[in-house]
Amino acid sequence: MKAVYFAWVRERIGRSDEEIAPPASVTDVEGLMTWLIGRGEEYAHAFENQKVIRVAIDQTHVKHDAPIANAREIAFFPPMTGG
Amino acid sequence: MATIRVQAEDFDPAAEAAALTDGRTDVGAVVTFTGLCRDEGGVLETLELEHYPGMAEGELARIVKEAEARWPVQGVVVIHRYGKIAPGERIVMVAVSAWHRSEAFCAAEFLMDFLKTQAPFWKRQNLADGKSGGWVEGKEADDKAAEKWTR
Numbered sequence: 001m002k003a004v005y006f007a008w009v010r011e012r013i014g015r016s017d018e019e020i021a022p023p024a025s026v027t028d029v030e031g032l033m034t035w036l037i038g039r040g041e042e043y044a045h046a047f048e049n050q051k052v053i054r055v056a057i058d059q060t061h062v063k064h065d066a067p068i069a070n071a072r073e074i075a076f077f078p079p080m081t082g083g
Numbered sequence: 084m085a086t087i088r089v090q091a092e093d094f095d096p097a098a099e100a101a102a103l104t105d106g107r108t109d110v111g112a113v114v115t116f117t118g119l120c121r122d123e124g125g126v127l128e129t130l131e132l133e134h135y136p137g138m139a140e141g142e143l144a145r146i147v148k149e150a151e152a153r154w155p156v157q158g159v160v161v162i163h164r165y166g167k168i169a170p171g172e173r174i175v176m177v178a179v180s181a182w183h184r185s186e187a188f189c190a191a192e193f194l195m196d197f198l199k200t201q202a203p204f205w206k207r208q209n210l211a212d213g214k215s216g217g218w219v220e221g222k223e224a225d226d227k228a229a230e231k232w233t234r
Contacts, residue, residue: 082132082163083195
C-alpha cells in the first residue's frame, strides 16, 4: 500500500509518500503506526504522540482502530488547520 | 448545484456570490464569508497552505452534501486556496443562497466550522524576521465550534 504524509508528519519522516508492505500481523491503523515507528527514529519522532495523528484511508477519515486490509492509500497528518 | 474549488489562485467573492443569483428571482438570501490572511501584528510574512489533493476536494464535497441535507439551501460556493498567501490576501470563501436568511446563515457557519476541522489543509507561518514560525496548531475552539452542530 502507499503511505502518504503531510505537514510536520511529512517533514519529520523526510518524505511525502512511499510504498510500504507491513506484515499480515499488522491489521489496523494503530498497529501500522507502531510498525512504522520500528522503521527508524524519524518515524518515532513523527509518531511520538500517536493520539494527535489523524489518519485517512483512501482519502476518507478513519479512527485508529480502523482495519487496513483493503487500503490502497493511507495518509498520516496532524490536526487540520485550514479555513 | 454547488461550486467547489481548491486552487492556488485568488478568487472574486463578489462575482462568485453574484453567480448564485444570476437569472433567478426565487432567492431570498445570500450569505457570504471570506477568510483572509492576518499579519498577526506585523510579524507574519506569508502563510503556506499545504493540502491533500483529491481528499481536500472530496471532503469539501462531503461537507457541502451534509449542509444541503440539513438545510433547504438553493446554492453553495466553497473555494479554498493553497500555496503561499500574503497578509491581506483571501484564503477561503463560503457563500450560500436560500429562500430565507436563517438557513443561509446556518449553512454558511456549518460549512466553515466543518471545513476547518475536516478538510485536509495545513497552515505554516513564515515570519517576517526570516525564521520560520512553524506549523499552526489545531485549535480546541475550532473543534468545539464543529461539535456544537452534532448536539
